[in-house]
Amino acid sequence: MSNLKELAAAGQAVWLDFVDRKFLAEGGLRKLVAEDGLTGVTSNPSIFEKAMGHGDAYDEGFKGVLGKGDATAKFLYESQAVQDIKDAAADLRPVYDELDGKDGYVSLEVSPGNAMETAATIEEAHKLWKAVDAPNVMIKVPGTKPGAPAIRQLIEDGLNINVTLLFALDAYQTVAMAYIEGLEARAAKGEPIDRIASVASFFVSRIDSVIDKKIDERLGAGDKDADALKAVRGKVAIANAKVAYAWYQDLIAGDRWQALAAKGAKPQRLLWASTGTKDPSFPDTLYIDTLIGPDTVNTMPPKTMDAFRDHGTVAQTLTQDVEAAKTVLAEAERLGLDLQGVTTELVVDGVKLFADAFDTLIKAVGEKKTALTSELVKG
Incomplete structure (x- = not known):
């Protein structure tokens, strides 16, 4: 059995953190479903920017929209992104049906520029939900403070939600309660709650990248707590x-x-995101091997998925050594590594990174629009 299929047997869903038109057209997603037991897909502006702005796979789609009249670069992007998500949802629909809605989802993100705007997030989430029009789509909403009431309302409205950019325990707890409150409000109105799904996307490797950099700087300066710092290096995010x-x-x-x-409510599964290993001194499957447990999802970049298929190790690791994990977090606090401050800053940075990627994406699509419009005029 494939290592990736063994993950499913251990209760962890395998999702791919990648989607583009060429990959879908060539049957790449269907192949992963058949051979590796893949049950979901996530997308983000960075992925679309590379595919739409720097290749020709979307040119015909852009021309089709431009041929019907003038369109903004954002409208062009949304038209093509929605089509990709529809196609991915269709490829995953057999999984969704077979698992009775427990999995088989593809995620599409609201504009990162709305991450701090509750009402705008709700409005755009509904727009994207309606545009894709598939029961197995999840709308990605950042788990910011303004995002939490949006999540609660969208769940009450019956949408599937992928809560993204979670780093801290308290932020996760807030959105977990928003999910519960949304379901309760929906149930109180006599509306069904058995077909609503949500994941809480907890970002992992980015935490270690920041914490370990702090540790390395202190070790380089000859810190008196060198041994204790070395003992928690590479362990804080997993803990x-x-x-x-x-x-x-x-x-x-x-x-x-x-x-x-x-x-009939489905639990909001924890999803481990940012699971590619950034530090070459760590195993390339570190953030999969150590976080395996029931009712969870691991969304992997293609390179990490290939690595785990080749040499990953499947065991129920998520519930192992929890007391030791608490000790690691206590040590990190004692050593002044400021996990709370780090996670707060990572949310801000994450929103900015996605917003910058989105801006770059729209700029690239705008440049494509100019070039293709010129072609259409000449042609």
């Missing part, structure tokens, strides 16, 4: 994730969740 999962287990065991489960 953070394990503690979040332990909280999730307590949550779904509680009466409040069980009342919703009795009405």
